[in-house]
Amino acid sequence: MTKVSMTVNGRTVSGEAEGRTLLSSFLREGLGMTGTHIGCDTSQCGACVVHVNGQAVKSCTVFVQDVAGSDVRTIEGMANADGSLSVIQQAFQDHHGLQCGFCTPGMVMSAAALLKENPTPTESEVRHYLEGNICRCTGYHNIVKAVLAASGQDVSKIAAE
Amino acid sequence: MPKDGGIGASTKRREDVRFLTGKGRYTDDINIRGQLYAHFIRSQVAHGTIRKIDTRDAEAMPGVVKVFTSADFTGVGGIPTGWQVTSRDGQPMLEPKHPVLAEGKVRHVGDPIAVVVAETLDQARDAAEAVEIDIDELPAVVDMKAAVKGGPLVHDEIGSNLCYDWGFVEENKAAVDEAFKKAAHVTTLDLVNNRLIANPMEPRVAVGDYEDHSGQHTLYTTSQNPHVIRLLMGAFVLAIPEHKLRVVAPDVGGGFGSKIYHYAEEAFVTKAAQILKRPVKWTSSRSEAFISDAQGRDHLTRIQLALDADHNFTALRCETYANMGAYLSTFAPCIPTWLHGTLLAGNYKTPLVYTNVKAVFTNTVPVDAYRGAGRPEATFQLERVIDMAARELGVSPVELRRKNFIQPDQFPYQTPVAVVYDTGNYQATLDKLLDLSDHAGFEARAAESKARGKLRGFGLAHYIEACGIAPSNLVGQLGARAGLYESATVRVNATGSITVFTGSHSHGQGHETTFAQVISEMIGIDASQVDIVHGDTSNSPMGMGTYGSRSLAVGGSAMVKATNKIINKAKKIAAHLMEASEADIELKGGKFTVAGTDKEKSWVDITLAAYVPHNYPLESMEPGLEETAFYDPSNFTYPAGAYGCEVEVDPDTGKVTILSFTAADDFGNVVNPMIVAGQVHGGLAQGIGQAMLENCVFDENGQLLSGSFMDYAMPRADDVPFYSVDHSCATPCTHNPLGVKGCGEAGAIGSPPAVVNAVLDALHRGGFTHVTHIDMPVSPSRVWQAMHG
Numbered sequence A: 001m002t003k004v005s006m007t008v009n010g011r012t013v014s015g016e017a018e019g020r021t022l023l024s025s026f027l028r029e030g031l032g033m034t035g036t037h038i039g040c041d042t043s044q045c046g047a048c049v050v051h052v053n054g055q056a057v058k059s060c061t062v063f064v065q066d067v068a069g070s071d072v073r074t075i076e077g078m079a080n081a082d083g084s085l086s087v088i089q090q091a092f093q094d095h096h097g098l099q100c101g102f103c104t105p106g107m108v109m110s111a112a113a114l115l116k117e118n119p120t121p122t123e124s125e126v127r128h129y130l131e132g133n134i135c136r137c138t139g140y141h142n143i144v145k146a147v148l149a150a151s152g153q154d155v156s157k158i159a160a161e
Numbered sequence B: 001m002p003k004d005g006g007i008g009a010s011t012k013r014r015e016d017v018r019f020l021t022g023k024g025r026y027t028d029d030i031n032i033r034g035q036l037y038a039h040f041i042r043s044q045v046a047h048g049t050i051r052k053i054d055t056r057d058a059e060a061m062p063g064v065v066k067v068f069t070s071a072d073f074t075g076v077g078g079i080p081t082g083w084q085v086t087s088r089d090g091q092p093m094l095e096p097k098h099p100v101l102a103e104g105k106v107r108h109v110g111d112p113i114a115v116v117v118a119e120t121l122d123q124a125r126d127a128a129e130a131v132e133i134d135i136d137e138l139p140a141v142v143d144m145k146a147a148v149k150g151g152p153l154v155h156d157e158i159g160s161n162l163c164y165d166w167g168f169v170e171e172n173k174a175a176v177d178e179a180f181k182k183a184a185h186v187t188t189l190d191l192v193n194n195r196l197i198a199n200p201m202e203p204r205v206a207v208g209d210y211e212d213h214s215g216q217h218t219l220y221t222t223s224q225n226p227h228v229i230r231l232l233m234g235a236f237v238l239a240i241p242e243h244k245l246r247v248v249a250p251d252v253g254g255g256f257g258s259k260i261y262h263y264a265e266e267a268f269v270t271k272a273a274q275i276l277k278r279p280v281k282w283t284s285s286r287s288e289a290f291i292s293d294a295q296g297r298d299h300l301t302r303i304q305l306a307l308d309a310d311h312n313f314t315a316l317r318c319e320t321y322a323n324m325g326a327y328l329s330t331f332a333p334c335i336p337t338w339l340h341g342t343l344l345a346g347n348y349k350t351p352l353v354y355t356n357v358k359a360v361f362t363n364t365v366p367v368d369a370y371r372g373a374g375r376p377e378a379t380f381q382l383e384r385v386i387d388m389a390a391r392e393l394g395v396s397p398v399e400l401r402r403k404n405f406i407q408p409d410q411f412p413y414q415t416p417v418a419v420v421y422d423t424g425n426y427q428a429t430l431d432k433l434l435d436l437s438d439h440a441g442f443e444a445r446a447a448e449s450k451a452r453g454k455l456r457g458f459g460l461a462h463y464i465e466a467c468g469i470a471p472s473n474l475v476g477q478l479g480a481r482a483g484l485y486e487s488a489t490v491r492v493n494a495t496g497s498i499t500v501f502t503g504s505h506s507h508g509q510g511h512e513t514t515f516a517q518v519i520s521e522m523i524g525i526d527a528s529q530v531d532i533v534h535g536d537t538s539n540s541p542m543g544m545g546t547y548g549s550r551s552l553a554v555g556g557s558a559m560v561k562a563t564n565k566i567i568n569k570a571k572k573i574a575a576h577l578m579e580a581s582e583a584d585i586e587l588k589g590g591k592f593t594v595a596g597t598d599k600e601k602s603w604v605d606i607t608l609a610a611y612v613p614h615n616y617p618l619e620s621m622e623p624g625l626e627e628t629a630f631y632d633p634s635n636f637t638y639p640a641g642a643y644g645c646e647v648e649v650d651p652d653t654g655k656v657t658i659l660s661f662t663a664a665d666d667f668g669n670v671v672n673p674m675i676v677a678g679q680v681h682g683g684l685a686q687g688i689g690q691a692m693l694e695n696c697v698f699d700e701n702g703q704l705l706s707g708s709f710m711d712y713a714m715p716r717a718d719d720v721p722f723y724s725v726d727h728s729c730a731t732p733c734t735h736n737p738l739g740v741k742g743c744g745e746a747g748a749i750g751s752p753p754a755v756v757n758a759v760l761d762a763l764h765r766g767g768f769t770h771v772t773h774i775d776m777p778v779s780p781s782r783v784w785q786a787m788h789g
Helices: A023-030 A087-094 A104-117 A123-132 A141-150 B016-020 B121-128 B144-148 B170-182 B226-237 B264-276 B286-292 B375-393 B397-404 B426-436 B439-451 B472-477 B511-523 B551-577 B603-611 B673-692 B746-765 B780-788
Strands: A002-008 A011-017 A049-052 A055-058 A071-073 B036-042 B048-054 B064-068 B112-118 B132-137 B162-168 B185-193 B205-211 B216-221 B245-248 B280-283 B299-307 B313-325 B353-361 B455-464 B486-492 B498-502 B530-534 B585-588 B591-594 B600-602 B626-631 B640-649 B656-666 B723-726
Touching: A002 A023, A011 A023, A023 A049, A049 A104, A055 A104, A087 A104, A087 A141, A087 B016, A104 A123, A104 A141, A104 B016, A123 A141, A141 B673, B036 B121, B036 B264, B036 B286, B048 B112, B064 B121, B064 B264, B112 B121, B112 B264, B144 B313, B144 B353, B162 B170, B170 B299, B170 B313, B170 B353, B185 B375, B205 B264, B216 B226, B216 B264, B226 B245, B226 B264, B264 B280, B299 B375, B313 B375, B375 B397, B375 B455, B375 B746, B397 B426, B397 B455, B426 B439, B426 B455, B426 B640, B426 B656, B426 B723, B439 B455, B439 B640, B455 B746, B486 B551, B498 B511, B498 B551, B511 B530, B511 B551, B551 B585, B551 B591, B551 B603, B551 B626, B591 B603, B600 B603, B640 B746, B656 B673, B656 B746, B673 B723, B673 B746, B746 B780
Parallel strands: A002 A071, B036 B280, B216 B245, B313 B353, B498 B530, B656 B723
Antiparallel strands: A002 A011, A049 A055, A049 A071, B036 B112, B048 B132, B064 B112, B162 B353, B185 B299, B205 B216, B205 B280, B299 B313, B455 B640, B486 B498, B486 B626, B585 B591, B591 B600, B640 B656
16 A cells, blocks of 8 residues: 545545555545546446546546646536536536436546637537547437537527427 | 426426536445445356355455355345246246355356455455356357257256247237238348347446344445335345335436346345445446346347238237346346237237247346337337338338328227227327428438438338336236336425425436426425435335336326325315315415405415414314325326438448437427437437447357447447437327326337338448348448348
8 A cells, every 4th residue: 555645626635545546446435536437447438537637537547656646636626616517517407418427527527628628629529529438328419519518609509408 | 388497397407416516426425334345256157067166265365254155145035036927828937046146057157156245345356366166167058049949958947948938919819820811911020139238327336234233224226216126135035024124226327227126236235234244335347237237138030010902001920039148137027028019019000919929048148128128129120020011012111101000080099919009199290200300301312422422311210118117907917026106205394395205216317307397386386495305215105116217107196196185285274274165275376375365375374384283173184294195007108209310321331320310209298308308319329329339249158249348339429410309299198197108218219220221221222122131230341241242
């Protein structure tokens, strides 16, 4: 066991970890931050996406010791300072971009990374970017719509409801 | 315009806030002080005899508390089956034991053999490597036809791999055969309904807890129906009476059927927590989910349609082999029978239908209901064979369907397969679909595709499903070992707010929002004054849970029934307070008035009086305002619709691209259109996934070849288009108080045949007229091989 420190959502945190401990497990088990979800064991589903030093990362693909000292942001740190939903989170609610909510943390984190890189993506760019995040509930329709809306684009022409 | 937050409003979901901020509480988020971790050791072979399990080295490893085998579960019952099907010869189905941990033999890859329980998960996993298991591998049987023709026995003690041989309607068999002899045309299609894996994004989790001093067990589990788990596990497996067993299903990350069933892991953690006197937690990995969650579909079918010279359907005959896997999962026997054979009339007047289903044990993971369950299989056969018949006869598939539809004035309609459709209008949904999908402009679009060297095709499929499951007395006659009512307790608090405890369960469907909309509409208070509680057997009356698109139709009806009791009592209190006749009291907009006067009492005046009964008719009425109701439906509900898919096939590669998908559904009345559309979107993606991407494949030794998301192609954002969905052609259900039919499964039922029909249409238009069928998934290689093979 080694002590690992890092910044998570602006707060300095530390905990014990083995060499094999993944960032996803450290967040959930070590820090008790259960907003980051684990939906597979082959780094395919994207439910565990967080930002490490501003980059979207599947947190099941990195050993926590390798990102010691990093600046990590998780779904728990995505709301506005006053606790209200951020633009992306609000767009997901407004456009019904989530159902069971399990893939949602990863979707929101990936969407945030996309919009940082590409502030007004096309539908096809959104679909391509989110290809690494699997959702089983929504059929993606309202997720893509929510991301386009969060980018400030008019989505009123995209299939009603 | 619907009232804001009332019935018909696209109210935003209240549950979203916790899910969007990482504050959802899923089962894996629950950690109990002192908990131990369980790691299951599962069979790596599909069939074998267990010679030896040596746990000594493992038990000596750091942190290991105990290694369990079946020897620790003697005296414990097997995992029960909730439905008994009777064979054509009158004999009950064969029902082999399904032990919690393998006893003597393993029967599929993933069959649990032993469980290591340790202080940490890593310690449990490490120690699992040290458990020595000696298995003599036996020949496995995977192919269903081989299994019933003398293949190796999955269960030696029952002497056969044929679970049952069911005929329906058996009395019609001779008449159906006769109709085929007289037919002017017969279309025959052999097809496979591919095996699927539900894959809700949240893997299963179970946490067992036990309180020694009271004998109280608690199981936290990823379930669609916690009360059903309490009943099955308590009564049949562990012999724990209900009052000593609490089952909690908190936020659940999707189910799609796979979280209906009682699983061995639930019984294991519950029992292990009692034995070890410490909480025990098991979290499935995705790899485990692939070999331990019940899977779906897997039918081999010959479907035949007989038509007369005027192209009227005169009879339908279906012969199906249905894979049960190695054990009978909770509802497995009823899926290919009562949820399949009863739907084969579809939207059509076909007077004679006969289905024969042979359910078969194989050395594969058990199969049970998956979104749609039986109804997608029925719809796929029917809508494929109709398209094929239209092609053989040289008539329009649209017009052939229209000609054979049950007419709007024929409802209620007694089908030849037992069920009675209460309402419907299939012409209306077809017309809506053709309009929304601009069918009139199809030829021009096809020409444009052709100019680019692509083949464009349009596929149509109609569907009907039986939802709102189900009238208890009817399903009891058909072999169900449970009632299928739903319950609700409506608790009005002293200051007027309301807490509803429902036996229904939400794992993505949005009950917390929609159920509150219904109460808001009925009483006239703001929806924010209503909370919906579900998923805990300790606070809600016996409920049957959520599956079969039943939540609003059955669970919502129970809530309406309880709320009506509340309103009736509140009116009595209002009459007393306003010194008026009860018959003159009206409730509107949260106010009680006396007809013809200006007297008025608010909702809160009444609720307060109920709990502070100073001026109250105590001699004739109890204080308080809380009511429970159970609702048992008198019939199924019958959502129906028309689905249209437009595809482009690349003739060089066989790659299929969906250009548009349109769904025109009749769900009866709709409480929240936004949520209903979302349910359809999700169903469509799963149906398109089945049609184009997903396939669960075992090799001849019973090894799962599609055992991860790298091998099992889940639909991703760039595989699907924006959908066009409509539910304006509503014919409300006639027998439940909300007039609702259910919308959860429709998308997955209607879409696979629409996709395949579109691909076939594209190929035929491109001159590949020799291609009569392609089995799902219609992958590029399969399409290319069909074109050039």
